[in-house]
Amino acid sequence: MLAKRIQPMASQAKRLYVELMFQVMGRALQAVSEVDGEVQKEAQALPKGFLFEMMVMPEGAKLIVEHIGGGRFHYHGDSAPRAVDVSIQFKHLTHAFLVLSFQEKTSIAFAHDRMLVDGDVSYAVRMTRVLNRLESFILPKIIAKRAVKEYPENLHLPEKLISAAQIYLKVATHFIQTARA
Amino acid sequence: MSNSYYEFFCPVKVIAGKAALEHIPYELSGLAAKRPMIVTDKGVRAAGLLDPVIAACEESGLEIISIYDDVPPDSSTTVVRDIAAIYRKEKCDSIIAIGGGSAIDTGKAVNILVSEGGDDVAKYTGAGVIKRPLKPFLVVPTTAGTGSEVTSIAVITDEKKGVKLPFTSSYLLPNAAVIDPRMTLTLPPHITAATAMDAMTHAVESFTCMAKNPLSDAYAAAAIKKVSHSLLQVMDNPKDSDGRLELAQASTMAGIAFSNSMVGLVHSLGHATGALCHLPHGLCMSLYLPYVLEYNLETIRGPLGELLLHLEGPEIYAATPASRRAEASISALRKLRDALYKRCQLPRTLKETGKVTEEQLDQIAEMALDDGSIMFNPKEVTLKDARAVLQRAWA
Numbered sequence: 001m002l003a004k005r006i007q008p009m010a011s012q013a014k015r016l017y018v019e020l021m022f023q024v025m026g027r028a029l030q031a032v033s034e035v036d037g038e039v040q041k042e043a044q045a046l047p048k049g050f051l052f053e054m055m056v057m058p059e060g061a062k063l064i065v066e067h068i069g070g071g072r073f074h075y076h077g078d079s080a081p082r083a084v085d086v087s088i089q090f091k092h093l094t095h096a097f098l099v100l101s102f103q104e105k106t107s108i109a110f111a112h113d114r115m116l117v118d119g120d121v122s123y124a125v126r127m128t129r130v131l132n133r134l135e136s137f138i139l140p141k142i143i144a145k146r147a148v149k150e151y152p153e154n155l156h157l158p159e160k161l162i163s164a165a166q167i168y169l170k171v172a173t174h175f176i177q178t179a180r181a
Numbered sequence: 182m183s184n185s186y187y188e189f190f191c192p193v194k195v196i197a198g199k200a201a202l203e204h205i206p207y208e209l210s211g212l213a214a215k216r217p218m219i220v221t222d223k224g225v226r227a228a229g230l231l232d233p234v235i236a237a238c239e240e241s242g243l244e245i246i247s248i249y250d251d252v253p254p255d256s257s258t259t260v261v262r263d264i265a266a267i268y269r270k271e272k273c274d275s276i277i278a279i280g281g282g283s284a285i286d287t288g289k290a291v292n293i294l295v296s297e298g299g300d301d302v303a304k305y306t307g308a309g310v311i312k313r314p315l316k317p318f319l320v321v322p323t324t325a326g327t328g329s330e331v332t333s334i335a336v337i338t339d340e341k342k343g344v345k346l347p348f349t350s351s352y353l354l355p356n357a358a359v360i361d362p363r364m365t366l367t368l369p370p371h372i373t374a375a376t377a378m379d380a381m382t383h384a385v386e387s388f389t390c391m392a393k394n395p396l397s398d399a400y401a402a403a404a405i406k407k408v409s410h411s412l413l414q415v416m417d418n419p420k421d422s423d424g425r426l427e428l429a430q431a432s433t434m435a436g437i438a439f440s441n442s443m444v445g446l447v448h449s450l451g452h453a454t455g456a457l458c459h460l461p462h463g464l465c466m467s468l469y470l471p472y473v474l475e476y477n478l479e480t481i482r483g484p485l486g487e488l489l490l491h492l493e494g495p496e497i498y499a500a501t502p503a504s505r506r507a508e509a510s511i512s513a514l515r516k517l518r519d520a521l522y523k524r525c526q527l528p529r530t531l532k533e534t535g536k537v538t539e540e541q542l543d544q545i546a547e548m549a550l551d552d553g554s555i556m557f558n559p560k561e562v563t564l565k566d567a568r569a570v571l572q573r574a575w576a
């Protein structure tokens with residue numbers, strides 16, 4: 001509680017940012033799965049009705065998507081209709097912020113024990129690849145390079161996503177600046 | 182500011198060396214255990230490896246209450262349930278797992294059931310489900326390779342669903358790992374070679390993959406030095422008990438290293454090949470190691486070059502220009518594989534195994550991409566990349 005009084009703004013900003021990024025990613029996941037063949041190919045191996053969650057421990061922000069078949073994702077916001085199949089859990093808000101503000105690559109965050117996987121690891125691996133693909137979609141190349149291990153060669157941005165990316169970028173850089181200060 | 186961060190954890194007491202088995206009664210009494218059950222397999226019993234353990238206990242007045250010696254190579258939830266039932270019926274209070282990866286994993290899973298209760302171990306699958314210490318548990322490895330005595334994971338097959346269930350919790354770690362050279366003295370040559378190459382791969386991948394850290398590096402480097410130094414000596418003189426102990430310790434050290442830093446693509450490919458073509462794990466490791474290092478080369482040039490010191494010793498390390506050391510490390514591993522091929526025909530290519538067809542490579546690549554260890558490979562791997570590595574490993 002003491003820490004809260006000392007740094008109320010920084011922590012609050014991180015919390016808001018993480019919540020916002022989860023929403024952005026959830027919507028983007030759904031959008032990308034409707035247009036991108038690579039994402040669809042990855043997602044098709046998931047069972048229909050498969051529920052994927054990303055969350056911040058202990059009871060923080062959540063992102064829930066469902067594979068509704070045919071490689072398509074549906075974004076459920078932050079509440080799951082039933083028990084999730086795979087959950088990626090950040091141990092602390094700060095770790096989620098590091099990853100979602102692209103200061104720490106997802107793969108590095110796994111290597112650094114920043115998050116846990118609960119559920120079938122092979123599905124988690126698949127979802128990590130989908131998230132990498134997504135990050136390189138919604139972010140301009142320069143930031144995406146920081147977020148994923150390797151920037152995909154065969155990335156052709158659909159028009160509507162490019163414009164979306166620019167909006168997200170503005171939000172993202174703004175938050176990084178204020179939260180770092 | 183550096184973003185580097187790591188965790189390192191290994192609370193297992195290591196009891197290693199001459200007459201190590203004779204420490205078992207003392208260790209158990211320190212844990213207030215009086216009625217141990219041995220969990221092992223038929224091979225261990227047939228090799229006479231139980232005799233020194235039982236003798237060591239009886240000489241100290243500790244009676245082994247029950248012995249289950251029928252753990253299959255691929256242990257199942259049914260086996261775990263049966264063993265737990267015997268444990269309860271005989272009122273045992275501790276477990277000694279003696280054997281390779283399967284017996285040790287079975288011991289871990291039985292410990293979950295007899296400590297947490299119930300008949301269905303599947304209920305406890307996943308990460309962090311077990312939240313309190315289990316019954317006293319000792320492990321005596323009889324192969325020098327898997328490192329399971331120091332890992333907090335067990336994999337058990339659910340026969341009904343036909344899936345492999347992973348269990349992870351730091352409470353699965355044994356209270357002590359007992360490493361006695363007598364237990365590996367009779368390993369046949371091809372198993373000695375394959376399991377030592379598994380340990381070598383654990384150490385090399387630990388040292389070059391994404392979660393490497395200063396503590397795991399120290400264990401990995403020391404393990405590589407021991408395997409490089411002792412493996413061929415033991416192959417030429419299987420009764421060399423000092424060499425055997427070196428390999429057994431290397432295996433434990435490599436296990437401590439990789440359980441804190443994870444492994445990479447060699448294991449992803451190896452797990453897939455093991456599942457699809459039924460090849461032993463250590464053999465797959467030895468087979469894929471150089472090809473994967475070549476694939477990762479530009480990402481891992483620094484650490485791989487450092488390993489030359491431990492693979493070949495200070496003279497060769499000093500005589501090799503820094504810019505060539507990474508390649509020289511790969512050559513050293515290839516040289517070791519050739520020497521093993523000469524001594525026990527340990528295959529170096531998929532073709533040499535005689536058990537894989539070229540048509541299976543696509544399927545192996547696809548399955549490897551779903552393996553958890555691929556997340557920690559230093560270089561991103563696409564399906565095409567995995568397929569290309571497999572092609573190079575073909576012949």
Ligand SMILES: [Fe+2]
Pocket residue numbers: 327379382383448462466
């Ligand atoms: Fe291994």
